[in-house]
Amino acid sequence: MDNKNRPIGFFDSGVGGLSVMKEAIQVMPNENYIYFGDSKNAPYGVKSVEEVRDLTFKAVEFLLNKGVKGIAIACNTATSAAVADLRKIYPDLPLVGIEPALKPAVELNKDGNILIMATSMTLKEEKFNRLMNRYKDRASIIPVPCPGLVEFIEAGKLDGKEVEEYLFEKVNTYNGGKIASIVLGCTHYPFIKDTLVKIIGKDITIIDGGLGTAKELRRRLSEKNLLTESRENGTIEIINSSNKNEVIDLSYRLLNK
Ligand code: DGL
Numbered sequence: 001m002d003n004k005n006r007p008i009g010f011f012d013s014g015v016g017g018l019s020v021m022k023e024a025i026q027v028m029p030n031e032n033y034i035y036f037g038d039s040k041n042a043p044y045g046v047k048s049v050e051e052v053r054d055l056t057f058k059a060v061e062f063l064l065n066k067g068v069k070g071i072a073i074a075c076n077t078a079t080s081a082a083v084a085d086l087r088k089i090y091p092d093l094p095l096v097g098i099e100p101a102l103k104p105a106v107e108l109n110k111d112g113n114i115l116i117m118a119t120s121m122t123l124k125e126e127k128f129n130r131l132m133n134r135y136k137d138r139a140s141i142i143p144v145p146c147p148g149l150v151e152f153i154e155a156g157k158l159d160g161k162e163v164e165e166y167l168f169e170k171v172n173t174y175n176g177g178k179i180a181s182i183v184l185g186c187t188h189y190p191f192i193k194d195t196l197v198k199i200i201g202k203d204i205t206i207i208d209g210g211l212g213t214a215k216e217l218r219r220r221l222s223e224k225n226l227l228t229e230s231r232e233n234g235t236i237e238i239i240n241s242s243n244k245n246e247v248i249d250l251s252y253r254l255l256n257k
Helices: 018-027 049-065 076-089 102-107 120-124 126-135 149-154 161-172 189-200 210-223 245-255
Strands: 008-012 033-037 070-073 113-118 140-145 179-184 205-208 236-240
Touching: 008 018, 008 049, 018 033, 018 070, 018 189, 018 210, 018 245, 033 049, 033 245, 049 070, 049 076, 070 076, 070 210, 076 120, 076 126, 102 113, 102 126, 102 179, 102 205, 113 120, 120 126, 120 140, 126 140, 149 161, 149 189, 161 189, 179 189, 189 205, 236 245
Parallel strands: 008 033, 008 070, 033 236, 113 140, 113 179, 179 205
Antiparallel strands: none
16 A cells, blocks of 8 residues: 555544544544554553553554554553653654643643643653643643543543532632633543533633644654545544443544534
């Protein structure tokens, strides 16, 4: 197959990375996509870094065996655990990761705290701490670990009392100070954005890194002259390690949400 017509691979610990692939489909509608979600092993955020690194390496190998021309690690947690090593192992592969979109939040220059919602691992890892150090003098940044939130989304629970109560408690802890914006630093979280808006109101800006990552992927593919020349809509294949029909159904539902 012509290299340009090979698919793009997407990977996440589960269904979350679909929020990023959705943006990529908007930006590059003529590309073919293969999405691999590792829901059987989700959540990653509470595992050890070594475990997440191994699972991510395996997923990348799986996608490469499927003939992908580039890969998006559409998971903040897997990115912080594995992307630096992956770049060393596959120096020629167009590879993008994702990290909490702190820069656009700081550049909004709004009065108040910036809350970064993410998994405990993302917030603990060096990658995020470097990012935070870069901006800590310009804004008040508060990391908000959200254990348990990925599980709601993996179960298809995007709204309702339980999710609302969870989010209310998280956000209320910071009620002491004004909230300027909330960064969704986990690719699962854009799927509960509507429920979050219901709780915090429309005045607080909610930011995620999906679109930025999709554009970066396009830039890296273009750099290697790997963008398709097809003018037809591309194909989408979703594979999930859990092998459960409900998870595949949920994946398509989220992609079309
Ligand atoms: N979507 C992953 C992320 O962006 C969730 C990690 C998890 O499975 O805990 O961090």
